[in-house]
Amino acid sequence: MELQELNATEQKILSAAKDVFVEKGFDGARMQEIANKAGINKALMHYYFRSKDNLFNAIFKEAFYQFIPKLGENFKSDKPLMVKIEQFVVDYIELIKAKPHIPLFVLHELTRNQDFEEKMLIDNDNIPVNDWMESVIKAIEREEIIPVDPKHLLVNMVSMCVFPFIGQPILNVLIFNNDRSAFNDFVEERKVHIVEFIRNSITTKPKS
Amino acid sequence: MELQELNATEQKILSAAKDVFVEKGFDGARMQEIANKAGINKALMHYYFRSKDNLFNAIFKEAFYQFIPKLGENFKSDKPLMVKIEQFVVDYIELIKAKPHIPLFVLHELTRNQDFEEKMLIDNDNIPVNDWMESVIKAIEREEIIPVDPKHLLVNMVSMCVFPFIGQPILNVLIFNNDRSAFNDFVEERKVHIVEFIRNSITTKPKS
DNA sequence: ATTCATTTAAACTATTTAGTTAGTATGGAA
DNA sequence: TTCCATACTAACTAAATAGTTTAAATGAAT
Numbered sequence: 001m002e003l004q005e006l007n008a009t010e011q012k013i014l015s016a017a018k019d020v021f022v023e024k025g026f027d028g029a030r031m032q033e034i035a036n037k038a039g040i041n042k043a044l045m046h047y048y049f050r051s052k053d054n055l056f057n058a059i060f061k062e063a064f065y066q067f068i069p070k071l072g073e074n075f076k077s078d079k080p081l082m083v084k085i086e087q088f089v090v091d092y093i094e095l096i097k098a099k100p101h102i103p104l105f106v107l108h109e110l111t112r113n114q115d116f117e118e119k120m121l122i123d124n125d126n127i128p129v130n131d132w133m134e135s136v137i138k139a140i141e142r143e144e145i146i147p148v149d150p151k152h153l154l155v156n157m158v159s160m161c162v163f164p165f166i167g168q169p170i171l172n173v174l175i176f177n178n179d180r181s182a183f184n185d186f187v188e189e190r191k192v193h194i195v196e197f198i199r200n201s202i203t204t205k206p207k208s
Numbered sequence: 209m210e211l212q213e214l215n216a217t218e219q220k221i222l223s224a225a226k227d228v229f230v231e232k233g234f235d236g237a238r239m240q241e242i243a244n245k246a247g248i249n250k251a252l253m254h255y256y257f258r259s260k261d262n263l264f265n266a267i268f269k270e271a272f273y274q275f276i277p278k279l280g281e282n283f284k285s286d287k288p289l290m291v292k293i294e295q296f297v298v299d300y301i302e303l304i305k306a307k308p309h310i311p312l313f314v315l316h317e318l319t320r321n322q323d324f325e326e327k328m329l330i331d332n333d334n335i336p337v338n339d340w341m342e343s344v345i346k347a348i349e350r351e352e353i354i355p356v357d358p359k360h361l362l363v364n365m366v367s368m369c370v371f372p373f374i375g376q377p378i379l380n381v382l383i384f385n386n387d388r389s390a391f392n393d394f395v396e397e398r399k400v401h402i403v404e405f406i407r408n409s410i411t412t413k414p415k416s
Numbered sequence: 417a418t419t420c421a422t423t424t425a426a427a428c429t430a431t432t433t434a435g436t437t438a439g440t441a442t443g444g445a446a
Numbered sequence: 447t448t449c450c451a452t453a454c455t456a457a458c459t460a461a462a463t464a465g466t467t468t469a470a471a472t473g474a475a476t
Binding site: 027101112148154170200 | 232233234235236276309312315316318319320322337354356357359360362363364366367368370371372374375376377378379382383394397398401402405406408409410
C-alpha cells in the first residue's frame with residue numbers, strides 16, 4: 001500500500017471496510033455490505049482491492065498501528081516516571097474513547113490469525129518497550145518509586161486502561177445497570193483514578 | 209437444555225463445538241469441522257441440536273457462566289478485604305489459565321451480538337457485585353484500607369488478571385520475544401504481584 | 417476527436433455452507 | 447419373530463457469498 005495515492009473512492013471503500021470489519025470481524029463481514037456502505041458497486045472494490053484478504057490487510061494494519069506505536073511516544077522522554085505515567089494514561093484512554101471497538105477487534109483477529117508476526121513486523125523501534133524498562137529502573141535508582149518489575153507495571157497500566165472498553169458489555173450490565181452515561185463517567189474518572197492508584201502503589205513518599 | 213440427560217454422543221458434539229466455536233468464533237466456525245472433530249456425521253448434529261444457533265447457545269452459556277459467577281463466590285465471605293482479594297486473584301488466574309481463550313471468545317461474541325441481555329439473564333444473585341461494594345465500604349470504615357471507589361477497585365483487579373490473557377499475542381511479541389514459557393512464568397508471578405500492587409496502593413499501613 | 421482510466425450495472429460462476437431427506441443399522445420390548 | 451424407537455449415515459438441496467466478466471457510460475488528458 002502506497003501512502004498518499006488514495007483517491008476519494010479508495011477512501012470511501014477503506015472507511016466503509018473499516019466500519020464493517022471492526023463491527024463484524026473478518027468472518028462476519030460481507031463484501032456486499034462494505035460496497036453498500038461505501039455507496040459503490042461491488043465490482044469496483046475488486047478493481048481497487050483484489051480480494052477480501054487484501055482489503056482486510058489494508059484496514060487492519062491501519063487499525064493496529066493506530067494503537068500500538070502511540071503507546072511508546074512518551075516512553076523516550078526524560079520526565080519523572082509518574083509524569084510519564086499520567087500522560088500515558090490520559091492520552092491512551094482518550095485514544096481508545098475515540099475508537100472504542102478497535103482493541104477487541106485487533107485482539108480477536110490476532111488470535112484468529114496466528115501468523116500475524118510476518119504481517120505486522122513489529123520492530124522494537126516502533127514500540128520502545130526497552131525505553132520504558134529503563135525509565136522504570138532509573139526511577140527506582142533515583143528512589144522516586146519503590147522497586148517494582150517494569151514489565152508488570154507496564155501490563156498493569158495498560159490493562160487498567162484498555163480492559164474496561166473490551167469488557168464494556170459485561171460492565172454495563174453488572175455494574176452500571178445499562179446506564180450508558182454512567183459508563184462514560186466511569187471512564188472519565190479512570191483517567192485520575194488509575195494514576196492515583198499506581199502512584200499510591202509505587203511512589204516512595206507516602207500519600208499526604 | 210435439560211441438565212443431565214446428555215449421552216456420550218451429545219457430550220462429544222458439545223465438546224467439539226466448544227473447541228471450534230472458541231477457536232474460530234461463531235462466524236468462523238463450520239458445522240462440518242465440529243462434526244469431524246466429534247467423529248460423527250453432520251446430520252447427527254442436527255438430530256441432537258437443530259441449528260448452528262442452538263448449538264452455539266448451548267456452549268456459550270456454559271462458557272459464560274464458567275467465568276462470571278465464580279467471580280463472586282468469595283465476595284460474600286466476611287474475611288478481611290485483602291484476604292478476599294488475594295483469594296480472588298489466585299483463583300481467577302488459575303481459572304483463566306485452564307481455559308485461556310474463553311474470555312476473549314465471550315467478549316467478542318457479546319460485542320457481536322448486542323441482544324445478549326435477554327439470552328444471558330444476569331441477575332444480581334449470580335454476580336454479587338453489591339456484596340463486593342459492601343465489603344470494600346466496610347474495610348474502609350474499619351480503616352483496613354484508605355478510601356477508594358469500590359467499582360474502580362473491582363475493575364482494576366479484574367483487568368489486571370484477565371487482560372494479559374486477552375492480549376497475549378501482543379505481549380508475546382512486545383515483551384517476551386515469543387518465549388512461551390516466559391509468558392507462563394509471568395502469569396505465575398502475577399498471582400503475587402497483583403496482590404502486592406493492590407495492597408501497596410490501598411492498605412492504610414505503609415509497607416514495612 | 418480520440419484515448420485511457422474510472423465507474424456502473426447486471427448477469428454469471430464456482431464454492432462453501434447450513435440444513436434436509438430418505439433410508440439403514442441396532443437393540444430392546446411385544 | 448415382529449415392531450418400533452433411537453442412533454446414525456450418505457447423498458442431496460437451497461441459499462449465500464467471493465469473485466468474474468462483459469459491456470457500456472463518463473470525463474479528463476493528449
